[in-house]
Amino acid sequence: MPMKRPIAEILKDREIASLMDWNLHPFEAVARYMEWGCNWSRGLDHAKSCSEEAAYFKINALQKPPKLVLVRHSHQECSVVSEVDAPQDLIDASVEYWACRNAACGITDELRDWLKREADRAA
Secondary structure, eight states: OOOEEOHHHHTTSHHHHHHBOTTOOHHHHHIIIIISOSOGGGOSSOOSSTTOEEEEEEEETTSSSOEEEEEEEESSOEEEEEEEOOOHHHHHHHHHHHTOOSSOBOOOHHHHHHHHHHHHHHO
């Protein structure tokens, strides 16, 4: 797994920053990029083209303690950009909120807000 870094440092990469979808849940990402393909005509939140991609957060609750990671996802691949340095209590609260026991847990509004504040500090 890539090294743990602060979100502000990760977002210095303009390409990753431009792909950020702060509200994308890992399950929605799978539906958008993997299950349904690039067919916008379905009228749902599917990718509009096969070249579309996004970066989003997920928590791997299989690891002890759970780890927050930033993922880059497209139709061709899904890769971990970095483990994200964040307060463990917010990560644990997200796992509890979503009652998640797998490697694709979503994050809570509180964790998202904390990450946004940290990102804004460096801007």
